[in-house]
Amino acid sequence: MGRELAIAVGIAVGGFVLARTIPEFRAQEWTQWVVYGLLALSFTFIWGHAGIFSFGQAAFFGVGGYTYAVVGINLIGSTGETISAIVAGVVVASLLAAAVGYFLFYGEVGEVELAIITLATSLVLLTVMSSTAGPQYRIGDAQLGGYNGMVGVPPLSYGFQDGIPMPVGIADMLAVFIALSAFVVAALRLLLHRPFGRIVLALRENELRTQLLGYDTRRYKLAVFVIGGAIAGLAGAGYAAWGTFINPTVFALTQAALVAIWVLVGGRRSLAGAFVGVVVIQALTSTLGGTGSTATPIVLGTVLIAVVLLLPGGIVPAFRAGLLRLVPRLASKPAALPAATVAAGGSLPMGERGGRRRPGGALSSEGLRKAFGGLTAVDGVSAQFSERGVHALIGPNGAGKSTFFNLLVGRYRPTTGRVRLGAEDITSRRMDQRAMRGIGIKLQVASIYADLPALENLWLAAYAEDRDVRSADRRALAVLDWLGLRDRAHTAAGELSHGEQQWLEIGMVVAAQPDVILLDEPTAGMTREETARTADLVRVLGEHASVVVVEHDMDFVRRLESPVTMFHEGKVFAEGSIDALRSDDRVLDVYLGRRSVAGAR
């Protein structure tokens, strides 16, 4: 924390000195760049770090600017300052972001819909603000001015001096905004290293897994969106204070496009890159003769297309990667891990269960049915699993086993029927709520955070359980050792072997210490030896929790020595021990396709 703040203070001091040594017209230009940099930063944060692709930053920027203008014009006469107007700009922009964000994230709309609605918000504001030319459109003393915009906006001022409002000189304004930007960047950096930021990165990587671990991703996305709106609002207020005017073009398509271009050029993941992107593009456009010149939109459009096609990671990061190849010493190294406390494959690192709400009790379903259009994938399944021990589910492909699992964890809503955990009806609970009640799942296709280190994958699972950083650190490491993956701690999970990825996902389930563990084909793609190890592991898990396993591998199921339920065409077809089922003619008919059941219907 100290380091980030020290850098911010250093930049602020440097900015203060710099602002006083450059000519006024430079300070004028650079202030605008810094303000735009803040705007770009807001988009880098929500898109690059949280994966929310929104065109709404221009809208929040413009709203921040208009609010500053309205509040500033009304208050400057009585208070002599515009700090309150800046604050108002930030607040109103955040409120708008919260309102729009609530509907988009809690409605769980898709990526395209989100991009479109945010852009439409900006364009509707353009239409609305352009139509306020008449004298009736005024707020207090502030005339909204329609297409021509608002004039007479007060510059940044601190208060009265000898009875008149004292505006801040341009050099000081540049210094103030450089300092503000440095502190906002430092604050975002710190935020990204806190659990909140780590969860945000996780939901960008794999939202489904994040929900299955027990995080309410809608809340995190809304929080990120509001923070982004606040920063854009700050930039907008700064823009109005810098130019002492504001007009509806801040809501225009060109502005929305500029934000995207700055961030693409600076690299969508790099917070400081946002400012570099602004400087590169703004210097380029002012060389071309400003945004008003005919060539500028063509050049901007071409840059946008070229970057997307040729350098999707951004220009600055590409440059940086090249530099790191030339001078490898510059790359940062991960911190060393504490000594191992758990032996690989030793006793299960479960037991000290944290404080989340656990109703306890066994998982059961009652008349569970799921229809997709005309196809009924699960057709009235009532099942009861014991509180401890292993239970196997078998059945041919398409029997409805995976759909059944998805209904149990809340990924699908049943058409009819109920899911219960102990006495509690959890049918209408979301995935994250079920996870917090102690249900963990390993999906058929390993669902992990491919770009995050293996240890971070486990940490995210462990942290979901008791929301305690130290305890999560400890348990994540313990599970890592238990999996025997210590030397892969800092390897991106996506680079692990197929079997290791399956194990990692099982480790994530274990790290979250659930009471109910659902494993969907845990041995898919594993070698014989790995399969045998997994069977032993599942039996150990069964001593601590209720484990339900979907498997096709009959030798594996036999090794589990568990009760078996067989699904066929969405229904429970047979129940009993594996040997009993193996000697059941009807079961063999289904598996071998003798006297096809479909034909007998």
Next chain:
Amino acid sequence: MEADAIANLALGILSGVATLVIISLGLAVVFGMMGIINFAHGEFLMLGAFGTLTGVRAGLPLGVSMALAALGVGAFGLLVERLLIHRLYGRLEATMLATFGLSLILVQVAVLIWGTSTQGVPTPLDSFTIGRYSISEYRIAMIVAAVALLVLVWWTFTRTRFGVMARAATQNRDMASAVGINAGRINMGTFAFGAALAGAGGALLAPVVAVAPSMGGTYIARAFMTVVVGGPGVVSGTAAASGLLGSVQRVVSDLSTAFVGTAALLVVAIVLLRVMPTGISGRKRWPL
């Protein structure tokens, strides 16, 4: 309210709905069939309008000019798909950004060719009166044209070989490839068809609006909202969303002012998406 006022209001709502269908159908085809959004859609409308204008200035009959403009924009769409969209399949954000860049370029190129001043095509047909109100026959023609375009899209996707293959590819790309449908071809055709519909939309608007390089921006927000509210069902979604949003906009505009009507559109769209995130047709599982 008297009978003539009611008739006038009803016609007003119908023509508001028809305008939404006309400006959003091309976008809806590309979104519903390919799952991508063409941010340069507004500029495709603009090109259709300028194409018509150019045809009329060259002495061609209006109908012929409109048809040629639609075909021309369709051909341009084919080119855009080959040069740009086709390299970006599977990269949703990249597609949006690239078409956004294309939109900036097209506006400026149009400025260089046709200048910034607004131009117009004379409104064809006469007007008639209902009670105290004078009603332009072209407004009626636009309502008819909107219905005709919806029927054309419905016919194309249910009755032609291309349309049935395109729907197959939408439902299950791998399966479609396995039975020998060339998905690349289908995408090319679908995008060009969407572009041609956008061109036709611009052509139909040309006689009643100010034709200018920046005109795309005037319609794009409404077209976007109609498409996301409608959802993936091209015909049913566009018709339902246009009907709903067009009525809301018209009624609110009449009670207040035009820009409040546009704002109401946004509020309705956002609130609706909260309830049905995949749009009306997505919620109802309407296939087309």
